[in-house]
Amino acid sequence: MSFNYFMPTRILFGKGQLSNLHKQKLPGKKALIVTSAGTSMKKHGYLGRLEEQLKIAKVEYVLFDKILPNPIKPHVMEGAQLAKDSGCDFIIGLGGGSSIDSAKSIAVMATNEGDYWDYISGGSGKAKPVPNDPLPIVAITTTAGTGTEADPWTVITNDISNEKIGYGYDKTFPTLSIVDPDLMMTVPPHLTAFQGFDALFHSTEGYINVVANEMSDLYALKSIELLGKYLKVAVNDGSNEEAREKVALANTLAGMVEWLSGCTSEHSLEHALSAFHPELPHGAGLIMISEEYYTFFAKSGACDKRLVDMAKALGKLDAKEPMDFVTELAKLKKACGVDELKMSDYGVNLEELDKIAKNARETMGALFNCDAAQLSHEDVVEIYRKSYK
Structure with missing residues (x-):
């Protein structure tokens, strides 16, 4: 410890x-x-x-x-x-x-x-x-x-x-x-979702980060639990004071996770997208790549227990498989109305994915060292390509 x-x-x-x-x-x-x-x-x-x-x-x-x-x-x-x-x-x-x-x-x-x-x-x-x-x-x-x-x-x-x-x-x-x-009561539904998923991924990345520790784990799992329960409520009923309060707490806890543990390459991948396309909201970019990103780690076998832990925190109490987290993530995206976001709507095209992948590693390459399994350049391009709509 x-x-x-x-x-x-x-x-x-x-x-x-x-x-x-x-x-x-x-x-x-x-x-x-x-x-x-x-x-x-x-x-x-x-x-x-x-x-x-x-x-x-x-x-x-x-x-x-x-x-x-x-x-x-x-x-x-x-x-x-x-x-x-x-x-x-x-x-x-x-x-x-x-x-x-x-x-x-x-x-x-x-x-x-x-x-x-x-x-x-x-x-x-x-x-x-x-x-x-x-x-x-x-x-x-x-x-x-x-x-x-x-x-x-x-x-x-x-x-x-x-x-x-x-x-x-x-x-x-x-x-x-x-x-x-x-x-926070006046934040519109789509921005509530974008921001809430950003907080969620700060916690999920912090939990599967190779430098995760006892303190970051406590905050990360609590943040994931709160967002799994209350984010969809805040998105669909912005006047719900309890939901706004719980999502705010989840976000503050996620900030602590970022300091105690930190982000992984998921944030590198998104930063590169919105560096070239600044009209793309950061949270929206993360949402777009998230399922394919976590599928990569679920299939890698490098952090199976942690993905199961996160699936349970997100709401699937009987989770047993790493892909259960990806399934729960997809359900939350749908419940928040952000499951159909398209890179193409923000000007991203297939031809530039290789360039964006290079930018991710050149600008924030240190975060790749925090990954439980190593992503190659080709892996990054493939995550972008599979996420592309």
């Missing part, structure tokens, strides 16, 4: 917790609020509620609202420059994973020189050590998908080189995270 448990984030979880922000010891006096380029944060009043909390706390703020669903390096650099020019001493990420991830990356570049890609390891990144600590980060999540409120990871795309790469270290954990299911 061996694990390294480090969790420096204070998490306020529960209905109405955003209203308690002003009571917390915030890490500065002037914040850069990082949020999406869309209208939902203003439309649903979430930005206004945050601004009200900051005013009560006597914290000044500057707004940077340009973040895309698949965030890009130029916005990291622009946000960091705004933080510097405005004298901000901490960063608040408000929104989904893209906004909070961007907040983390902006926090790094607000205190360091050069280009963000100087510090990225993988692909064309220079893997330089970060000289100065990032600005403190506060995460306020309005979705249940990435778990980024409970881990140090951030995923940014280099839009020039089509490289979508994860990054993070101890100092990019949020100092404070608010997980308030009230902020």
Whole structure:
């Protein structure tokens, strides 16, 4: 039994917790609020509620609202420059994973020189050590998908080189995270599904990861269990408060799994897809490749017991075969209305699958080392091809 448990984030979880922000010891006096380029944060009043909390706390703020669903390096650099020019001493990420991830990356570049890609390891990144600590980060999540409120990871795309790469270290954990299911009630059904499956795969990948440990296993199986029971309810009835709360908890647990264990090559495969096709939502891409991906491992014989464990957690209590997990996964996809997603609807074509497979290994090849059975280039192409519609 061996694990390294480090969790420096204070998490306020529960209905109405955003209203308690002003009571917390915030890490500065002037914040850069990082949020999406869309209208939902203003439309649903979430930005206004945050601004009200900051005013009560006597914290000044500057707004940077340009973040895309698949965030890009130029916005990291622009946000960091705004933080510097405005004298901000901490960063608040408000929104989904893209906004909070961007907040983390902006926090790094607000205190360091050069280009963000100087510090990225993988692909064309220079893997330089970060000289100065990032600005403190506060995460306020309005979705249940990435778990980024409970881990140090951030995923940014280099839009020039089509490289979508994860990054993070101890100092990019949020100092404070608010997980308030009230902020998730307005997420539409299809996005609830995309985000929920992203959380699910963080947990399933963490459970079959070769570095999985006792602590990550506890969180992973609980997260899978919650999503198996409540995700379809949240998708089909977004006003169900219990389902929203349980899915939010599953997501936060999945973020902890990502840190204690980590992703496998499934995320490498999807990052390559959405690097070339940024209009493809990350969760949707994962859903598209998931059945063929887990079928590969079920047939490999490398993690049979763990696949059976996950099938039981997902709802098939009498599971005995590795493929039972794939069967349960297919049932959940159907119940959530995402079983007919097509790569072709997002501009992906068969002719580029080889190029995308190369990108997966060149940019996030380290995750292939976490797989219980080794995927060859040809295996990756075949997973894409069989998943293609």
